Amino acid sequence: MKAKTISISALFLCMPMSLLLAQNTQDTLKGEKKIDEVKIIGNSKKGSESNIITTQKKAVEVIERVGSVQLEKQGIGDVSVAVTKATGSQKQEGSGQIFIRGLGDRNNSTTINGLPIPSNDPMYKNLDLSIIKTDMIDFVGLEKVYQPKLWGDMSGANVDIVTKVYTGKPYFKVNLGSSVNTNAIRKNNFYLQDGPDYFGFKQINRPSNARLATQGYAFSTSWNNKERLTPINSNLGVDFGTNFKIGSQGRLSIFGYGSFDNDYTFVEGTIGSSYNNTGSALKDLYGQEYRYLTNTTGLLNVNYRINPNHSINYSSNYIHTTEQKLGNYSGYIRDVNELLNENQERIEVANLRRALYKTNDLFINQLRGEHKLSDPLKIIWNVGYNRLDSRRPDRQQNISVFNTETGNNYFANSNPGANQRYFDKLIENDYVGDLHAEYNFSDDLKVTLGYSGRMKDSDFRAYQYNFRILQPQGNYYLDPQNYDGFFNLNNYSTGNLFQISTFWGDIKDPQQALKPQYYQSKLFNNAGYANIEYKFNDKFTGQLGLRYDNLDQEITYMTAIFSNGGIINKNYSKLLPSLNLKYAVNDKNNLRFSASKTYTKPLLIELAPYEYEEIDELSFGNVDLNPADNYNVDLKWEWFPNRSEVISVTAFGKYIIDPIARVTVNSSSNSVSFVNTGDSGRVFGVEAEVRKDLYQVNNTRFYTFLNASYINSQQDLNNDKVVAENPNSRVSVDFIKDKDKMQGASDFLANVNLGWEQKWGDKNAFDFVLSYSYISDNIYALGYQTKGNIVDKSINTLDAILKLKFASGLGISFTGRNLINPDYKRVQANDNGDVTVRSFKKGMNYGVGFSYEF
Template sequence: MKQGFFIALLCLSSFLWGQTSAKIYGTVNDSNGFGLSNADILINGGAINTFTDDDGKFEIPLEAGMYELIIAAYGYQDFVQNIQLKEGENIEINSQLKSLEEETTQLSEAVIVGQVSKEGEASLLNIQKNSVTIQENIGIKELERKGVSDVASAVTKVSGISKQEGSSVIYVRGLGDRYNSTTMNGLPIPSNDPEYKNIDLSIFSTDILSYVNIDKVYNGNYFGDFAGGNVNIMTKQHSGKGFFKLGMTSRVNSNAISDKNFQLQSGINWLGFDKAKNPKSLTQYGFENGLNPKKSGALGSGFSITTGDRFNVGEKGKFSFYLTASHDNDFTSYEDGFLKSGVNAQGVVQGKDLTDYQVYQYSTNTTGFLNLSHQFNSKQKLSFNSLLVNSSTQKLEEGSGYMRDNANEGGLLRRGSFVQNLVWINQLLGEHALSDRMNLNWAVGYNTVQSDMPDRFQNMVEWKSAQNQYVIANSSVSLNHRYFQTLNEDEFVGNLAMDWKFAESDDSYKGKLTIGYNGRIKNRDFEAMQYNLSPVGGLVYADFQNMDGFFNPQNYVAGLFNMTTFSGKSLDPQFYTGEQSIHGGFANIEYQLSPKFFAVLGLRGEFVQQTVAWNTSLDPMGDENEMEEFQFLPSLNLKYEINSKQNLRFATSKTYTLPQFKERALFMYEDLGETVYGWPTTYASTDYNADLKWEIFPNTGEVFSVTAFGKYIENPINKFTVASSTNDVSYANTGDWGYVFGGELEIRKSLFKSASINPVQFTVGANLSYAHTNQELNNEKVFEETKLSNGSRMNANFTNSEDQFQGASEWLVNADVSFVKDWERGGNLMMTLAYNYFSDRIYALGTDGRGNIVEKGLGTLDFIIRTKLNQNLGFNLQAKNLLNPSYERFQENNSETISVLNYKRGMNFSFSINYQF
């Protein structure tokens, strides 16, 4: 039936748009032969006009007659031609515009002059080919073809990159969150979660994107806290004709829609902005939201509004704006779930054994983005970006089964949490050509983050066979509680770089010197308050579906339960504050050693200062810790052009890895499966990196590349289970060394393209990566290096003396096949089948004789259809996670392998419609 529908759709489209009148069409290229996007196509002085697309192509339907055609692009000489067009005639005009100011240094061939699109796959491959340094890019056109709607999903389409299930963590070549960095338009951006160094990339909609640049090889332009990769989000700037676009989406998760018991925490609104206030009182039970969950529908939706335009300002200037606003929400739930925690080396559960584990989740994302750009002339340009993202996640977890010391005969556990993150990023960027030999680029930014967890709650009841009843669990005062957490962060960032060309030879320059500065100053305030609810007296019977029936203002006034905080009756919250400043200066020398051999030597110095202060239940008296260090970071990039289509590249560098605020603050955070705290003695790691890459570009839009890489890390930082009776988790430099080596293979190939104006095309793409990781795990090192001023230490008892890195999959595979059919008047049909696979990876290192907890490898399959019926109307259909595999974690003990977590996420379907005026 589906097949018949699509055949009918094709036939209808061919009938409606297959016939055209006479027209002029063609391609506009720059002086390097690359397609120029958004060039003005003017007929008879602008009486009729259009713009070139991302590949430099255009077409204008016309009646028979004599016309003057003008092609104009900013920074290029105009192309003018008179054309006599006959009835029913199609005339092709292909032009190559000459730049008004040709670049004069050979090295600058890596910089594409004019307004060449950086959204199309072919253009980005051209940039990759000509760049002196190793880089990879993925543009919005490729992301649309693969059905990608957020940046997190986008980067996983790049070789060697994967995302950890259930979190925001991105792994690059086996290295996780702490080893990576995130920037927007070259400026660093903050994390929206105190748990992580990097912002959750899934909160960024592709509506704001031009392309994403992924640097797996370090160069001195970036901050040195880098070993895995830097993800640079390049935001959209409008440069075409004015438009206004509306979009609507409906989405459904197969688990959520079929679950008649789908329920969520009460009191949270649909938009995801509402949050309960901390009552800050022990004299009354003043919480805004109830404990009883509420049933909910499970049909997701979304809408978007996007507009942009460009204007001439004076004789040489142009001003443009781009504005988008959107809201999306989504429902998901787990199916066939179970959870075990605290399994010892003998396979005995010492924590929780929840044989029925359910998760219901509702997520929202509201995004507003504005870009203003003013090009004063060919030498001066200013841009302003403002991005506001409000993301929220409402999650209700329920489980039943054994809970050691709290429900030995079995019990029921429920935790409801609502997290709201508000991120506001503001940037001002300037580009100035001071002379033929000197350029100045600068950027400043101010970012704020507000991350709140308002009114998280937990309820637990245990079964008493003697009473044949469930009673409120009361072996610890914190088993039933309500929790409030806030984080506020302000950050100022800045970049400054000046280029100077030297070594003039034959009207060109062989060398370029870049000197610059990067600065980053941020302040964080974090507070947490927990209200423990404990019944007074003996056994208190409870209806688990009506916990508000006991925990309510009336029963509190009657003295039926107590309410205490972390420190008893004090309303002073736990807190930590963090201040961090990084100031870096760099000098890069690019030089053309021969007609085919290029080199970039980078020298960088960074001064790092980080101060963390706290007052928590682990240290009620409070304390602070300061870390200062200077890092010298050299780098070298070499490129040899074997011929016009092949490059051989080599790169090496030294970088470092900083511990995060939370990892150095004596603050304890209790999650459903583990309790985590920081430790002030954790210090920075040192990283040494090397890459060797061969790449060939057979035809436009095609690439074949092979890469070998290696990294050596001194004093790697790990999250591990402390050897103690509580089995809490903390952070330390767990060994003297660690290393990663492996390889990557990437192929993009056009299998078939018909020779017509509106072609049919089949393309395939695939990338494969292998990473072998190993590190020392040293119990004595942890004991010796973690002593505090009060004499406290941490103990480690690693099961293995050497092991793989956490989160590192040996094998990663991405593959896709696409079919594209263009129609006469701008419409098209695009279908893509995309597959992703990651092999087993360590979730938690084994301790005390227990084996590693491993996340089982799996594959996912997505099918995407995008159709544009004409220049205005389009439909999209996405079917994701079609294989619906089981997500599983298992513990690899010597005696047996034990499954400790299992669930299915269900299949996801969405349908969207958009109309552009």
């Protein structure tokens, strides 16, 4: 590991040398200065539709981008929705995670300005894209075809978010907006847990070990629900841009962005249900969920163009997000309310309350530069430091039972974890960098050599305090609307109502009981790469590349699953070739072919033997999980009728060795884990995209941008392989069949957008866009024995946005989202029929916004 640390550190040490070269190199050709000035002007419009398509047309590798201009017209506020507007992409319900070409979170990667960034949630590999605001980006690139400058851990696509570099006249802009969710606004009372505040900056710390040891019950927040303000969403944002001339050739440009927004939602329906392999209910619950989100974002991007040959850019991005979710559920929970009367009728109702508070603080800092040292040689470097502080402070759970015959409420005594408070914290420090040189041997031949390095330290710690009930049912009074009446310091002090314990024992033994569950990871990634681009003639260009990736990961853990702890050592070396060919049939038509090898590394949470408990499932990592190798091929035709139009069709295929999937394991509970399901899997499909002006005359334009994907997937399911390759874990499966679809892959995806653009007078504009999306059924988790797959059913969504811009600087927008208001439904697809495990409507959102640009 020392060698790897030194190699990555050497990259950071090289940066001052590059800065020195930038200062000392002199311009010699005035003509070059004029050409570079033209390039700078082009960069100022790189988020426009015409520039997006021009770049796609000229590039040798396949490029697919969604620009800021298109996003603004559609009123899209975050990157997760922006990505779904690209071909073959879908968003997973309930998160900002993206599936691309049927492949989910672990198969994709996320970069900002070309450098990888950490996830804000330990459950996922990729950053929740919904927390990145589109106002601060130039475009989002979907790199579905591999080339060696990309990091090799991807098989679906890499999502590259390019932050805005400002060039143009100085400006200052203010944005104000408000919206309502129809479900939330109809509630007479909107409830959340006690503790968190409106802006989301209040942190709730767990009680110190000393207070728990001396006082026992030392929690500062209440168990009881708290009524909140009228659930009206709001947003406030400011952004500005300016630039200064420095010397005869230099220019300093500054872009700044800051915003705060919040979001209230409410859903009601079947939410927490689960069933065993015989179809009998483990949980059958009807619930209500109140949810409140905040997002505070700040970005500063400073670009220093030293001269036409040298530029340096620094960006710093701070994102603070919170999520509060309060769920109240009632119905049946096995082992909690199984009491029957003399007629064998169930006479108990289970009541489950679960309150979640999650906070994330993410710092993304990058320093990068480009230096043209001579006509043929260019040096490009990029280094970054990211820090993540992600917490779930004071997650609360209560389970009580109501006896319909006696009218009494009481706790379920069988499970000490039924009533609990939970605190966790994940701290990650992530150092990453890339350095490469491009050398043009001639107008036809360019060679790129580079190095990438990453050091990432992850430290996860969790504390769960279980409240064990000591008295028999009926010996105490319980009000389910006032859990504080039972769980309080006075009742704890008596010593005969309840005790507080962790997985390691009673808190009265603090040295043993108050140890955290934890896992810690140290990841080193070193890579060298080379790429040759050769222009055979005016029509035919090819790229041949090779990347060598070495990953060294050590995970140390001590959890409830393995109380004695352990160490996982994983070391992978991957050789990743790639080929990209482009044939320009004529000025308006391209044919492209690409082939490559990549890999998929298991996520940290998929390896670490730690249990995550949700309402309807419990998931845990598998220490024996292995990476998958992916072989990818693409064939694409593009037609560019006009400067702002493109029509394309792509056929693609992927062959996957040792595919990874989420599976339901053999157990009496509804537990899921992760395994290499079989020897191989495959995905193939066809994508089509159209961006076309339907009608245009004078200042009136009707246009469409639409795309659709058909995806066919299959993976081997081999029980014997799982048994043989998982000797150290407790994962056991019994697949229903020997082949099935890939987890998360939908057969059909479609996006249809229709727009009307009207301009009049001096810089007055009107835009109206209708956006429709369709996602077909997809597997959430593979089943076993007679228990069917867990399947997310198809979804149709419709959004509408109307925007007005006036020459005075005033802007007005009206939005309507989720206008169809579909039923979000998840079923267990048993042989004797589907069983619904989740079903609810999200409600429609209506909003209005104002902006003014000075």
